[in-house]
Amino acid sequence: xxxxxxxxxxxxxxxxxxxxxxxxxxxxxxxxxxxxxxxxxxxxxxxxxxxxxxxxxxxxxxxxxxxxxxxxxxxxxxxxxxxxxxxxxxxxxxxxxxxxxxxxxxxxxxxxxxxxxxxxxxxxxxxxxxxxxxx
Amino acid sequence: xxxxxxxxxxxxxxxxxxxxxxxxxxxxxxxxxxxxxxxxxxxxxxxxxxxxxxxxxxxxxxxxxxxxxxxxxxxxxxxxxxxxxxxxxxxxxxxxxxxxxxxxxxxxxxxxxxxxxxxxxxxxxxxxxxxxxxxxxxxxxxxxxxxxxxxxxxxxxxxxxxxxxxxxxxxxxxxxxxxxxxxxxxxxxxxxxxxxxxxxxxxxxxxxxxxxxxxxxxxxxxxxxxxxxxxxxxxxxxxxxxxxxxxxxxxxxxxxxxxxxxxxxxxxxxxxxxxxxxxxxxxxxxxx
Numbered sequence: 001x002x003x004x005x006x007x008x009x010x011x012x013x014x015x016x017x018x019x020x021x022x023x024x025x026x027x028x029x030x031x032x033x034x035x036x037x038x039x040x041x042x043x044x045x046x047x048x049x050x051x052x053x054x055x056x057x058x059x060x061x062x063x064x065x066x067x068x069x070x071x072x073x074x075x076x077x078x079x080x081x082x083x084x085x086x087x088x089x090x091x092x093x094x095x096x097x098x099x100x101x102x103x104x105x106x107x108x109x110x111x112x113x114x115x116x117x118x119x120x121x122x123x124x125x126x127x128x129x130x131x132x133x134x135x
Numbered sequence: 136x137x138x139x140x141x142x143x144x145x146x147x148x149x150x151x152x153x154x155x156x157x158x159x160x161x162x163x164x165x166x167x168x169x170x171x172x173x174x175x176x177x178x179x180x181x182x183x184x185x186x187x188x189x190x191x192x193x194x195x196x197x198x199x200x201x202x203x204x205x206x207x208x209x210x211x212x213x214x215x216x217x218x219x220x221x222x223x224x225x226x227x228x229x230x231x232x233x234x235x236x237x238x239x240x241x242x243x244x245x246x247x248x249x250x251x252x253x254x255x256x257x258x259x260x261x262x263x264x265x266x267x268x269x270x271x272x273x274x275x276x277x278x279x280x281x282x283x284x285x286x287x288x289x290x291x292x293x294x295x296x297x298x299x300x301x302x303x304x305x306x307x308x309x310x311x312x313x314x315x316x317x318x319x320x321x322x323x324x325x326x327x328x329x330x331x332x333x334x335x336x337x338x339x340x341x342x343x344x345x346x347x348x349x350x351x352x353x354x355x356x357x358x359x360x361x362x363x364x365x366x367x368x369x370x371x372x373x374x375x376x377x378x379x380x381x382x383x384x385x386x387x388x389x390x391x392x393x394x395x396x397x398x399x400x401x402x403x404x405x406x407x408x409x410x411x412x413x414x415x416x417x418x419x420x421x422x423x
Contacts, residue, residue: 006140011150018151030166032175035182037166045202046185053188066185069178 047082172207325404345373
């Protein structure tokens with residue numbers, strides 16, 4: 001038997017042992033995951049909970065904060081995705097309308113202006129730049 | 136007998152190294168399609184807060200229960216109560232803590248809190264047929280070999296019994312937000328094995344269910360302190376206590392609303408051998 005064949009057999013056996021251990025004896029356990037990694041139907045239900053809370057408190061800021069854990073997409077996009085998933089898997093009309101309400105609110109959301117935005121720059125006195133000439 | 140092919144060992148090691156490089160650097164694992172019970176602890180807390188907020192809005196206890204089951208907790212009530220205590224200790228907004236505590240209480244008693252006051256009999260009269268009632272999250276097993284072998288939350292239309300849409304003939308008086316608490320009883324507790332001067336406070340609602348997360352204010356000449364019910368895991372959810380000092384008179388009131396209870400002081404008790412010791416008080420408040 002050629003010597004290189006020993007190497008091929010060794011690698012094959014090693015891979016086989018590794019796969020058996022990794023898949024059968026000690027498979028990967030998902031822990032410490034984030035809401036963003038959840039399956040689409042769970043994500044939709046997560047957004048539905050936000051929509052249900054929003055339906056009562058009408059607090060868009062709170063809804064946006066809660067949606068932030070679902071990924072980097074915009075809140076309105078996340079809500080629209082959930083709405084689409086909900087329609088696909090057959091949510092009730094009441095649930096769909098709540099998701100629609102949230103989606104519409106987030107699409108129309110305008111963040112409150114920060115205090116810095118509301119400060120109007122003070123116009124400098126016309127003559128102050130040049131100074132007054134004294135006779 | 137042929138010798139062992141030792142020269143294969145370095146080749147094997149190189150192969151393993153290449154495999155690890157590919158697995159860790161080129162194409163590391165990305166978690167997708169996970170289920171809620173794998174969430175990190177803080178995300179599970181957020182999930183429970185969300186379930187509570189949703190429940191506060193919909194009052195759908197069945198749905199809240201189903202959602203809590205997704206988190207894989209053996210005892211959701213305990214998990215909610217413990218979280219409410221942690222949130223209180225961390226100074227999180229009281230209204231959010233109360234939502235979590237309320238869900239824990241309702242789960243324990245298996246009675247959904249009253250619907251919003253805006254839902255009146257006339258509203259119920261014009262409701263559509265029961266088939267359009269809110270959906271419930273139920274768990275169904277996905278077929279083996281599917282994208283995940285875990286229960287899938289499926290939204291289905293639930294046909295609720297007819298009486299859910301029918302106005303009840305009688306209304307049970309429910310606790311109203313902001314309704315004043317009343318002092319139900321004040322008992323002197325003389326137990327030698329109890330901490331000296333222990334003031335025990337129990338807060339219950341109109342259905343005599345324990346109320347966690349209720350703020351209590353105790354004042355005395357030159358001092359004031361606030362504490363909350365539900366912070367002692369070995370006591371009922373509506374329990375709180377405070378150690379009174381000798382010869383100090385206290386006034387206790389529920390922070391939310393309630394008439395102050397003045398002139399409270401630790402009583403003097405006598406044990407079986409005739410020796411005196413500082414006894415305790417047990418106050419019970421109820422929200423009508």
